[in-house]
Amino acid sequence: MLTVKNLRKEFHGTQILKGISLEVEKGDVVAILGPSGAGKTTLLRCLNFLERADGGEMDFDGQHFQLDRISRKEIAGIRKKTAFVFQDFNLFSNKTALENVTEGLIIARKMPKAQAMEIGTRALAKVGLSDRLDYYPDQLSGGQQQRVAIARAVATDPEIIYFDEPTSALDPELTGEVLEAIRELAAEGRTMLVVTHEVGFARNVSTRTILMEQGQIVEEGSTKQLFENPREERTREFLNHFNKE
Amino acid sequence: MSERLIGILADSFFKILIPGLTVTIPLTVLSFSIAMVLAVILALVQFANVRGLRELARFYIWVIRGTPLLVQLFVIFYGMPSLGIVLPAFPAAVIVFSINEAAYCAEVLRAALEAVPKGQMEAGSCVGMSYLQIMRRIVLPQAFRIAFPSLFNCLISMVKDTSLAANITVTEMFMATQRIVARTYEPLALYLEVGFIYLMFSTILTWVQRAGEKRLATYGGKRR
Numbered sequence: 001m002l003t004v005k006n007l008r009k010e011f012h013g014t015q016i017l018k019g020i021s022l023e024v025e026k027g028d029v030v031a032i033l034g035p036s037g038a039g040k041t042t043l044l045r046c047l048n049f050l051e052r053a054d055g056g057e058m059d060f061d062g063q064h065f066q067l068d069r070i071s072r073k074e075i076a077g078i079r080k081k082t083a084f085v086f087q088d089f090n091l092f093s094n095k096t097a098l099e100n101v102t103e104g105l106i107i108a109r110k111m112p113k114a115q116a117m118e119i120g121t122r123a124l125a126k127v128g129l130s131d132r133l134d135y136y137p138d139q140l141s142g143g144q145q146q147r148v149a150i151a152r153a154v155a156t157d158p159e160i161i162y163f164d165e166p167t168s169a170l171d172p173e174l175t176g177e178v179l180e181a182i183r184e185l186a187a188e189g190r191t192m193l194v195v196t197h198e199v200g201f202a203r204n205v206s207t208r209t210i211l212m213e214q215g216q217i218v219e220e221g222s223t224k225q226l227f228e229n230p231r232e233e234r235t236r237e238f239l240n241h242f243n244k245e
Numbered sequence: 246m247s248e249r250l251i252g253i254l255a256d257s258f259f260k261i262l263i264p265g266l267t268v269t270i271p272l273t274v275l276s277f278s279i280a281m282v283l284a285v286i287l288a289l290v291q292f293a294n295v296r297g298l299r300e301l302a303r304f305y306i307w308v309i310r311g312t313p314l315l316v317q318l319f320v321i322f323y324g325m326p327s328l329g330i331v332l333p334a335f336p337a338a339v340i341v342f343s344i345n346e347a348a349y350c351a352e353v354l355r356a357a358l359e360a361v362p363k364g365q366m367e368a369g370s371c372v373g374m375s376y377l378q379i380m381r382r383i384v385l386p387q388a389f390r391i392a393f394p395s396l397f398n399c400l401i402s403m404v405k406d407t408s409l410a411a412n413i414t415v416t417e418m419f420m421a422t423q424r425i426v427a428r429t430y431e432p433l434a435l436y437l438e439v440g441f442i443y444l445m446f447s448t449i450l451t452w453v454q455r456a457g458e459k460r461l462a463t464y465g466g467k468r469r
Contacts, residue, residue, distance in 0.1 A: 050367050076373065084371040090364035094386045104372025107382060149368075156372065 001026045001191060002047075002160060007056035007067060009039075009046055016042050017053070018215040024160065024193060029186045031202035031223065032195045033238070034212035040195040041087075043212070044162050047193070048084050049075045061159055080109070083153035087165040089145040091137040097124060097148045098133040101155045109156070123151035127181045143174030150181050154190075161185070163194040179205075199242040203227050211235050250431060254438055257425045261418050261439050265446070268417040272335070272407050276342035277400055283343065284350035289380075291351075292358040302351070309348035315409055317341045322413040338410040342403065350399050357392035358384060390461045397454040401447050408443075418442060 002024040009017040016039045024030055032040045045051040046067070047058075053067040061081055065074060091100050101120035105111040111119075124133060127147040137145050146166055153161050166182065167175040179201050185192065186205050196202055202209055203223060210220040211234070219232045230236050287305065290298040309317070322337040332340070361384050369379035411420035422439040426432050 048371060050371070076375075079371060080373045082371075084368070086364060086368065088364060090362070090368035092365055092368065092383050093362075094383065094390070103369075103382065104374065107378050108373030108375075152368075152372065 001061065002193075003059040004047065005057045007043070007046060007058075008054045009042055009051065010054055016215050017046065020056075020212075020215075020217060022210060022217070022220065024191060026159075026191055027189045028208055029190075029192045029194065029206045031206035031209045032193065032212060033197075033199060033202055033209060034218075035238070037214075038212040039215040040212050041164050044084075044164050044193065044195050048079065048082055048162055050084075080156070081159045083156055083158040083161045085146070085149050085153050085161065085163045085166050088169045089137070089142070089149045091145055091148055091152075093137050096134050096136055097129060097140065097151075100137070100148055101152045104152065104156055119155050120151070123155040124148065126154070126184070127151050128177070141174060142170045143177045146170065146178045147181050150178070150185070154185065160191045160193060163192060163196070165195050165197060167196070167198060199239070211238060213238075250434055253425075253429050253431055254434055257422075257429075257435060257438065258442075260425060261421050261442055264416055264421040265418040265442055268335075268415065269404065269407050269446075272338055272342065272410065272415070272417060273400070273404050276339050276407075277346060277403055279339070279343035280346035280350055281396075283347035284354055287347060287351035288354035288358060291355050293376075306348045306351055309345055310352075314341070314345050314406060315412065317345055318409060318413050334410070334414045337413060338407070338415050342407065342410075346399060346403055350396060353392050353395040353399065354388065357388040357395075360391050361387045393457060393461060394454065397450065397457070401450050401454075404446050404450065405443055 002022075004023075005021045007017055007020040008015070020039075020043055022030075032043070034040050042051060046053040049070070056067040058065045058067055060078055065078075091097075092103065095103060098117065098120050101123055102113075102116040105116035105119060106113055121130070121133065124130060127150055129144060129147055129151065132140060132144060132148075135144075137148070140148065146169075150166075163182065167178050170178060175198070179198065182192070182194065182201075183205050194202070194206065206223045208220065209223045209226045211218040211226070211232075213234065218238075219226060219230060219235045221231070226235065227239065230239065287302045290302050318338065318341050321341050322332065322334065325332065325337075365383055365387075366379050369383050370376075374382070407417055408419035410417050411423065414420075418439055422435050426435050429435070
């Protein structure tokens with residue numbers, strides 16, 4: 001469903017992504033692991049055009065795109081079929097939880113308000129926030145805010161959801177509720193690409209895992225294979241480091 | 246206090262207040278409204294990085310903030326006639342106060358726009374909203390709320406600055422007071438009196454500001 005070939009990105013002469021290729025099938029939950037500075041977040045941001053890649057190709061939903069030459073209109077088209085969950089939530093501060101979820105439906109997709117409210121209410125119920133519909137982001141905990149962000153992502157029924165370290169900004173006791181919400185989406189068969197530091201989560205929830213380092217993919221494979229029988233020495237090192245903790 | 250002085254003060258109170266209501270307030274309201282429209286444009290072209298217009302806005306703000314209001318009044322009212330442009334005093338004052346205030350308010354608004362977390366714009370574009378939709382529905386409402394106290398500050402300041410219009414023959418409150426002083430020769434009492442009336446105006450505006458802030462605080466700000 002999503003194929004990326006040779007994606008390249010540099011900032012001020014430094015290569016951040018040195019030709020990334022990956023493939024995501026419908027229903028895959030792909031975890032992207034790797035040390036800080038590996039380029040995981042930049043990769044995700046390039047995939048949703050929050051950063052413009054310097055080169056590479058993308059096939060998405062049956063269409064082919066040149067990443068460095070893609071038009072605004074094409075980006076808008078792709079974004080209508082994708083969703084993005086940010087590390088620091090990025091909820092609209094001037095909107096309630098429900099409005100945060102319905103905004104993209106009513107304003108961007110011109111959905112009738114009543115229908116959007118119904119979808120929004122359902123999406124928030126699914127992440128356990130039925131009693132917080134009218135709360136503003138300021139009045140919610142970090143974990144609740146991130147769950148609203150997840151509801152916002154799901155409400156548009158996207159083909160794929162990108163998660164950029166969804167639990168990194170949370171206190172340890174709040175990560176569980178967010179991971180649980182993502183786990184439920186996985187159980188429903190949602191296609192997701194999750195950049196994460198939660199190795200345990202990657203192991204338990206993802207179907208495929210990618211290990212990145214220094215702007216390159218070190219190894220990728222089924223999660224089971226990568227964790228139980230890694231091909232690369234570097235993968236072994238990286239995983240051992242976490243097993244020791 | 247002598248009875249004569251009390252008589253003068255009582256007699257002059259309305260003679261000062263009436264030009265306040267008929268000149269000072271309309272001058273302020275009109276100029277501030279025009280200034281706000283200009284300020285929003287000046288702030289937005291900078292925020293959105295519109296080439297050419299951004300530089301023009303910076304230049305405008307640089308010149309206007311860098312020169313005294315009194316000088317600007319004199320250039321327009323006493324200077325422009327040399328170019329054949331003769332303006333009546335009141336419109337001249339409105340023009341000068343508008344362009345002057347716009348420069349200051351534009352900076353307040355620009356800072357407020359930049360204070361809205363950029364991540365919210367990214368989130369907006371990720372849910373499929375266009376730049377204009379994001380500005381109108383997410384960024385501007387928040388920026389306005391951030392800018393509100395400072396904008397009110399500008400407004401209160403402007404009420405008092407309109408007294409400078411006396412220098413270009415606008416018969417607002419201060420000019421009215423000067424005339425009474427010339428007649429009665431009671432400068433201390435009368436200038437204190439007009440100061441008191443300005444204070445009344447400012448106090449009312451302070452109340453309005455407080456009520457406005459309370460209203461705006463219903464979103465965003467932590468509710469207890």
